[in-house]
Amino acid sequence: MISGKNIIGSKMSANGEKTYKTFNPIANQENEWIFNEATTAEINEAVALAHEAFKVYKDISGARKAEFLNAIASEIETLGDELIHTYCLESGLPEGRARGERGRTMGQLKAFANLLTEGSWVEAVIEKAQPTREPMPKADIRKMLFPLGPVVVFGASNFPLAFSTAGGDTASALAAGCPVIIKSHPMHAATGELVASAIIKAAVKTGMPNGVFSNLNSSGVEVGQQLVQHPKVKAVGFTGSYNGGMALYQLANERKEPIPVFAEMGSINPVIALPSALMESGDMWATKYAASITLGAGQFCTNPGLVLGLEGEDLNSFALKLSEEILKLQPAAMLHPNIHSKYMEGKEVLSTQNGVEVLADHKDAVNANTAGPTILRVKGSEFLRNHTLHQEVFGPFSVVVSCEDAVQMEEILNQLEGQLTGTVLGETEDLKTYGGIVDALQEKVGRILFNGVPTGVEVCSSMVHGGPFPASTDPRFTSVGTSSIKRWVRPVSFQDWPNKFLPQALQDDNPLNIVRLEEGTYCK
Numbered sequence: 218m219i220s221g222k223n224i225i226g227s228k229m230s231a232n233g234e235k236t237y238k239t240f241n242p243i244a245n246q247e248n249e250w251i252f253n254e255a256t257t258a259e260i261n262e263a264v265a266l267a268h269e270a271f272k273v274y275k276d277i278s279g280a281r282k283a284e285f286l287n288a289i290a291s292e293i294e295t296l297g298d299e300l301i302h303t304y305c306l307e308s309g310l311p312e313g314r315a316r317g318e319r320g321r322t323m324g325q326l327k328a329f330a331n332l333l334t335e336g337s338w339v340e341a342v343i344e345k346a347q348p349t350r351e352p353m354p355k356a357d358i359r360k361m362l363f364p365l366g367p368v369v370v371f372g373a374s375n376f377p378l379a380f381s382t383a384g385g386d387t388a389s390a391l392a393a394g395c396p397v398i399i400k401s402h403p404m405h406a407a408t409g410e411l412v413a414s415a416i417i418k419a420a421v422k423t424g425m426p427n428g429v430f431s432n433l434n435s436s437g438v439e440v441g442q443q444l445v446q447h448p449k450v451k452a453v454g455f456t457g458s459y460n461g462g463m464a465l466y467q468l469a470n471e472r473k474e475p476i477p478v479f480a481e482m483g484s485i486n487p488v489i490a491l492p493s494a495l496m497e498s499g500d501m502w503a504t505k506y507a508a509s510i511t512l513g514a515g516q517f518c519t520n521p522g523l524v525l526g527l528e529g530e531d532l533n534s535f536a537l538k539l540s541e542e543i544l545k546l547q548p549a550a551m552l553h554p555n556i557h558s559k560y561m562e563g564k565e566v567l568s569t570q571n572g573v574e575v576l577a578d579h580k581d582a583v584n585a586n587t588a589g590p591t592i593l594r595v596k597g598s599e600f601l602r603n604h605t606l607h608q609e610v611f612g613p614f615s616v617v618v619s620c621e622d623a624v625q626m627e628e629i630l631n632q633l634e635g636q637l638t639g640t641v642l643g644e645t646e647d648l649k650t651y652g653g654i655v656d657a658l659q660e661k662v663g664r665i666l667f668n669g670v671p672t673g674v675e676v677c678s679s680m681v682h683g684g685p686f687p688a689s690t691d692p693r694f695t696s697v698g699t700s701s702i703k704r705w706v707r708p709v710s711f712q713d714w715p716n717k718f719l720p721q722a723l724q725d726d727n728p729l730n731i732v733r734l735e736e737g738t739y740c741k
Contacts, residue, residue, distance in 0.1 A: 219303070219407045221252040223259055224432040226266045227417060232256050237436035239406050242309035242550045242557075242586040252406045255433040260443050266428025267367035267396035268449040273426040275364050275394040279333035279729075282392060285423045286330040289383055290323040292415035300411050307405040308377055309550040309586070314513065318378040322412075325385050325676050329392035332699045338362075341722040341733040346713070357713050359723040362706040364394030366451030369444045371465075372402030372409055373456035374552055375516040381405070382412040382432065385676070385697055386454030386479075391429070393705035395452070399432045400441045404553050406434055438464070445469050445478070452705055455480040456518070456696065458611075459687055466690050479704045480690045481683060483609045484637035485522035486671045487630065487661075489654060491643030494668070495531035500538050502642055506615075507542035507590075509670040514549040514588045515613030516556070519638050519671040522609060525626050528596075528619035536594055536617045540577035543590045543613075548579050550586040551612065557586045560612035564591045567616070570606060572599035576617070588612045597625045601632060623654060630657035635685025635692065638664045638671040661685060663692065 221236070222229040231253035238247040255263075293300070304315040332338050339361045346357035368390040372381035379385065387397050401409040413432035420429050433440055445453055445468045453469060455462050455478060462480030469478045494502060509521055524539075526532035551557040568575050572595055579589035590613035597620040600606050606616060620626040639662035641648070641655060648655055648667075659665050663684030674682050674697050682697035683689040689696070694704050711719055721728050732739055 219250045219410055221250055221406075221410075221434070223253065223255045223263075223434050224410070224413045224417060225259060225263045226427040226431055227421065230259050230262075232259055235436070237403060239307045239404060240553055241306050242553055243584065245585050248306055248407065250407050252434045252436075254435055255440050257443060260433060260440060260447070263398050263428075263431040263433060264367060264444070264447045264449050266431065267398055270396045270426040270428035271364070271366050274396055274429050277394070277425070279336050281423065282394070283330035283333040285419060285425050286326045286333070286388065286391060288419035288423050289416050290326040292419045293319065293323055293383060293412060296411055296415055300408065303407045303411060304377055304405070307408055308552055310513065310552075315378075318376060321676060322378045322383055325379070325388045326383065328676060328699055329388045329702065332702065333392055335731070336722070336729050337732040338699070338702060339722050339731070340708075341731065343723060343733055343735045345736065358710055359714070359719065360708055360710045361720060361722050362703075363709050365705050365707055366395060367398060367449060368395045368452045368454060368705055369398050369400060369450050370454040371400045371441060371457065372405070374402055374404050374556065375513070375518070376456070377402070377405040377408045378412065380456045382409045383416055385701055386456070389699075389701040390454065390705045393702050395705045396429045397431075398444060398450070399430075400444055401432055401434050403434075403436045441465065442468060446472060448472070448474065450476065452476055453478040453480075454696070454704070457482065459483050462690065463687075477704070478690055479694060479696065481518065481637070481696045482687050482689065483611070484518060484684065484688045485607070485609050486519055486636055486638045486640070487523045487525060487633060487658065488521050488640040488671075489626070489642065489658060490524055490526040490532065490535060491641065491647045491651060492527055492529070492531060493644040493647055494642035495526060495535045499531055499535040503535050503538035504542050505670055507539055507546060509672045510615050511543065511546050511549070511590050511613040512672050514551050515590070516552060516611065517672045519674060520613075521640070521671055522615050524615060524617045525620055525629060526617065527623070527626065528621060532617070532619055536576055536592070539617070540592045543577045543592055544579055546579075546590065548587045548589050548613075550584060551588045554586055556611065557588060560588050560610060560614070563608065563610035564612070564614055567606060567608065567610060568593060570595075570603055572596060572603075573606070590614070592617065594619065597621055597629060601625070601629060607633065623651060627654050627657050630654065630661060633661055635688040636662045637682065637684045637688045638662055638666060640666040640669060640671055642668055663688065663695070
C-alpha cells in the first residue's frame with residue numbers, strides 16, 4: 218500500500234501541503250497515488266536523525282553492517298510482484314527490465330555485504346615506531362579509512378531501482394558507515410517508497426540506529442537544494458543531467474564547509490569503428506549497435522551517441538545498414554513526457570545543423586511519449602567546427618562522423634569532453650597501428666572497450682563508471698562496483714596511539730584477520 222508520505226527514520230510523515238503524482242508514460246496519464254513533498258522541518262528532522270545515527274552506525278562492525286545489507290536485499294525480494302508492477306506503471310519499462318534491475322540492485326547489496334565481511338577495504342596501513350633511528354626517531358603511525366557522515370543520494374530517473382533508493386550510491390554509503398537520506402525521484406516516488414520501506418524493515422530487524430536511512434519526497438528542486446546546503450550533510454551522490462549535477466556541485470562548494478558531490482552527469486560514449494572492423498564485420502556491428510542505441514529507449518548513460526570512422530565505402534555501408542536496422546526496431550515510450558520533450562528538442566537541434574544528413578528518423582509512434590530512433594551523419598570537418606554536434610541527446614540517437622583520415626579522427630577525440638566510455642572496433646593489430654587514436658580515447662574516458670557495446674555495466678570491483686569532467690565531477694572515483702565505497706570515506710592516521718585503544722583494523726594482533734600493509738608488505 219503506497220502512503221505517499223515521507224519516511225523519516227522509522228516514522229511516516231506528511232506535514233506539508235504541496236502534493237504531486239507520478240506519471241504512467243504508456244497510458245499517458247497520471248498514476249493514482251498522491252505524494253506529500255517534504256517540508257523544511259521534515260528535512261531538518263531527517264538530517265538531525267542521520268547525524269545522531271552516524272555516532273553509532275560508524276562504529277558498528279563490518280559483520281553487522283553486512284547483515285543489514287543482506288537483509289535489505291531480502292526485504293526487496295519479499296516485495297514481490299507489487300514492486301515490479303509499480304516500477305512498470307511509473308517508468309513505462311517492461312517487466313523483464315524491472316526484474317533484471319531488481320536482481321542487480323539485490324546483487325549490489327550482497328556484493329557490498331561480502332566486501333564488509335572480508336574487511337580489507339579499509340586499507341589499514343601500519344608503520345611501527347623506530348625509536349633508535351638516526352638522525353631522528355620515527356613515531357608509530359597507522360592509517361585506515363573512516364566514513365564521512367550523513368550522505369544525501371538523489372534517485373536517478375532512468376534506473377528506478379539500481380541507481381535510486383537502494384541503488385549503488387545508497388549501498389556503498391551504508392557499507393562505508395554513512396547514514397543515507399534519499400531525495401526520491403519524482404518520476405518513480407511509489408517505487409521509491411516501497412524500496413524505502415524494505416530498507417527500514419531491514420534496519421529494524423538488524424538493530425541499526427533510527428535515522429540510518431530516510432526517504433524524502435520532492436517534485437521540484439527545493440528539497441534537494443536544502444539537503445545539499447544542510448551543514449550536517451557531508452557528501453552527495455547524484456546520477457542525472459549535466460545541469461542538475463552542476464547545480465548541486467556549485468551549491469556544495471558555496472557552503473561554509475564545502476562537501477564533495479559525486480555526480481555522474483552524461484556522456485555520448487564515442488565509438489571508433491576502424492576500417493578492419495567495418496570491412497570484415499560491418500553488418501554485424503551495425504545490427505549490434507542498432508540494438509545498443511535503442512536499448513531502454515536509449516535512456517542509458519552509456520548509450521553510444523557518436524560513431525567515428527574513416528570515410529569510404531565501408532563506413533558508408535555501415536551507416537546505411539545501421540539506419541536500416543534501426544528502422545526495423547519498434548520505438549519505445551520514454552520515461553516521462555518531460556524526457557520525451559527534451560529528446561525531441563535535442564534531435565531537432567542537431568538534425569538541422571549545417572552539413573548534417575538525417576539517415577534514419579523512425580516516425581512510428583506507440584503513444585505520445587514514443588521516442589523514434591534517429592541516426593545522423595556528418596563530415597569530420599563540420600563536427601570539429603560545430604560544437605553543438607558534440608551535445609548529448611538523451612534517447613535513441615547517434616551521430617556517425619566521417620573522418621578524412623586518422624589525424625582528423627585523433628583531432629576530434631582530443632576536442633571531445635570527458636566521457637563515461639569509449640569503444641574501439643577493429644583487429645588486435647589496430648591497437649598499435651592506430652596507437653595515437655587509442656591513447657587519445659583513453660585520455661577521455663573512464664572505461665575503454667574493445668570490440669563490444671558500451672551499454673551494460675558490470676557490477677564488480679574492477680568496474681569504473683565515471684570519467685573526466687563533465688562525465689563526472691571527480692574522475693578518480695566510480696559510481697558502480699565495490700570500489701565506489703571510496704567516495705564516502707576519508708583517511709585518518711593514528712600516531713603513537715596505545716594499541717588497545719586503536720581501531721581493531723590497526724591493532725597489533727589483527728583481530729579482524731584482514732589484509733594490511735605492514736612495513737611496506739601486504740600480509741594478514
